Amino acid sequence: MAISGYDCSEHSLGWTYKVQSYYQASANITIEKDPLSEDVHADICVIGGGYTGLSTALYLAKNGIKVVVLEANKLASGASGANGGQVSGGMRRDQFYLEKTLGFTKAKTLWTIGENAKMHVNSLIDEYQIECDYKSGIAHPNHKQKFCDESKAYVDYMNQTYEYKDISYIDDSQMREMTGSDTYYGGSYDKSEAQLHPLNYALGIAKAALNLGVNIYENSRVISYKEQQGSMNVQCSKGSVIADRVVLACNGYLGALEKRLDAKILPMNNYIIATKPLSEETVRRINPRDIAFADSRFVVNYFRLSADKRLLFGGGENYSTSLSNRILPIVTKPLTVVYPFLKDVQIDYAWGGKLAITMNRLPYFKSLFGGKVLSAQGYSGQGVALASYAGKIIADKVCDSGDVFDVISNISIPSFPGGRLLRSPTMKIGMAYGAILDRI
Numbered sequence: 193m194a195i196s197g198y199d200c201s202e203h204s205l206g207w208t209y210k211v212q213s214y215y216q217a218s219a220n221i222t223i224e225k226d227p228l229s230e231d232v233h234a235d236i237c238v239i240g241g242g243y244t245g246l247s248t249a250l251y252l253a254k255n256g257i258k259v260v261v262l263e264a265n266k267l268a269s270g271a272s273g274a275n276g277g278q279v280s281g282g283m284r285r286d287q288f289y290l291e292k293t294l295g296f297t298k299a300k301t302l303w304t305i306g307e308n309a310k311m312h313v314n315s316l317i318d319e320y321q322i323e324c325d326y327k328s329g330i331a332h333p334n335h336k337q338k339f340c341d342e343s344k345a346y347v348d349y350m351n352q353t354y355e356y357k358d359i360s361y362i363d364d365s366q367m368r369e370m371t372g373s374d375t376y377y378g379g380s381y382d383k384s385e386a387q388l389h390p391l392n393y394a395l396g397i398a399k400a401a402l403n404l405g406v407n408i409y410e411n412s413r414v415i416s417y418k419e420q421q422g423s424m425n426v427q428c429s430k431g432s433v434i435a436d437r438v439v440l441a442c443n444g445y446l447g448a449l450e451k452r453l454d455a456k457i458l459p460m461n462n463y464i465i466a467t468k469p470l471s472e473e474t475v476r477r478i479n480p481r482d483i484a485f486a487d488s489r490f491v492v493n494y495f496r497l498s499a500d501k502r503l504l505f506g507g508g509e510n511y512s513t514s515l516s517n518r519i520l521p522i523v524t525k526p527l528t529v530v531y532p533f534l535k536d537v538q539i540d541y542a543w544g545g546k547l548a549i550t551m552n553r554l555p556y557f558k559s560l561f562g563g564k565v566l567s568a569q570g571y572s573g574q575g576v577a578l579a580s581y582a583g584k585i586i587a588d589k590v591c592d593s594g595d596v597f598d599v600i601s602n603i604s605i606p607s608f609p610g611g612r613l614l615r616s617p618t619m620k621i622g623m624a625y626g627a628i629l630d631r632i
């Protein structure tokens with residue numbers, strides 16, 4: 193579970209905070225669905241009720257396909273209801289990296305997919321009138337001056353070669369004014385990247401899917417699935433779904449359900465805190481333009497203001513099987529590096545979620561059982577746009593009306609070294625090294 197409930201913990205400064213997502217506390221839609229308790233039939237069975245699963249269900253239903261969604265917990269209780277809410281463009285790695293490793297043509301194709309994903313968020317919000325506090329603009333401040341030349345070169349390159357004009361270079365003093373933090377140097381600003389309330393966005397997609405007749409079951413963990421007499425048999429503890437095809441949309445929560453994907457994706461935990469609503473003066477100081485930030489660190493710090501002017505600050509990660517409840521030490525460390533003057537700020541909520549990364553940070557789409565199972569995961573921390581677009585890509589594949597699924601699944605994703613048992617410790621060492629580089 194991304195959300196650890198309503199536990200209250202006391203801080204040494206005397207205030208209490210909830211080990212619960214702020215998004216859950218400010219959700220504007222309530223959806224309650226019964227668990228699966230019988231054997232049902234559907235054209236497609238979607239496993240996982242986050243952005244990937246819900247948008248797949250929505251687009252399939254739009255095409256008249258009978259869909260059942262099985263969610264192990266509550267809808268969007270995974271990363272989709274817990275994330276930083278940053279709507280980024282392109283892929284998790286920049287075009288310099290993608291061109292170097294994949295060549296210009298594939299890199300350009302991935303850029304276009306990422307941009308379509310970013311714009312697709314707006315179309316969903318507009319079409320289904322999803323109220324999710326959407327606001328434009330993400331700045332990417334550098335925590336080291338030596339990165340600034342590369343940022344400048346990247347902005348020029350994107351402006352010219354990709355004719356992408358939404359990104360601009362921000363110098364040291366402008367960036368310090370934008371962030372209210374003198375730990376940062378220059379960086380880039382992308383005016384068409386955005387931020388939103390991730391849970392309300394997910395629940396808005398769910399509501400639209402329900403209105404189109406999708407059957408959703410919560411608290412219905414899939415234990416196993418197999419091919420049986422030409423169909424797929426998906427088993428929960430108190431019922432089953434017989435479907436023509438299955439869509440696997442479990443990302444960081446996949447666990448042992450499909451071991452064939454193990455080598456390519458690695459789950460990791462990431463954490464966020466929400467402060468109490470800040471004074472107008474502090475808001476003006478730390479974020480006068482009310483935009484979102486994602487910095488240049490290997491373990492990225494990302495932060496923005498909520499609609500009620502709390503600082504939502506994410507940073508710090510680990511790889512343990514379960515999420516930590518001792519979140520404050522993990523997140524306040526980077527928070528006080530960026531904003532030392534907020535070291536005693538009252539924190540009202542602290543929570544975490546699991547995402548899935550791939551070795552080259554590109555999404556991992558895979559067709560299994562001769563196309564009877566389609567799987568999409570590994571958005572590597574960039575799933576607000578990509579995962580909610582994945583649903584359209586999967587539905588297009590099912591309806592034979594698009595080839596983007598094949599384009600993505602043909603991109604080579606290296607395996608993590610160490611196999612299922614050792615990939616986590618091996619990556620821990622790699623990530624710890626990256627975190628050390630952040631500090632020196």
Ligand SMILES: Cc1cc2nc3c(=O)[nH]c(=O)nc-3n(C[C@H](O)[C@H](O)[C@H](O)COP(=O)(O)OP(=O)(O)OC[C@H]3O[C@@H](n4cnc5c(N)ncnc54)[C@H](O)[C@@H]3O)c2cc1C
Pocket residue numbers: 239240241242243244245262263264265266267268269270271272273274275276277278279280412413414415441442443444445446447449461462463464494506544545546547548568569571572573574575576577578579
């Ligand atoms: C703390 C955090 C911050 C992040 N910040 C950002 C950000 O700012 N911008 C961005 O673009 N991305 C961000 N991400 C990543 C983004 O949230 C994910 O990429 C995206 O939500 C993935 O959506 P999904 O639907 O594929 O997976 P999820 O939302 O994780 O959904 C998977 C679902 O599958 C269910 N499930 C698993 N196993 C089973 C089973 N056996 N049976 C039934 N159901 C099952 C789970 O319960 C879960 O609800 C962040 C992630 C985290 C954790």
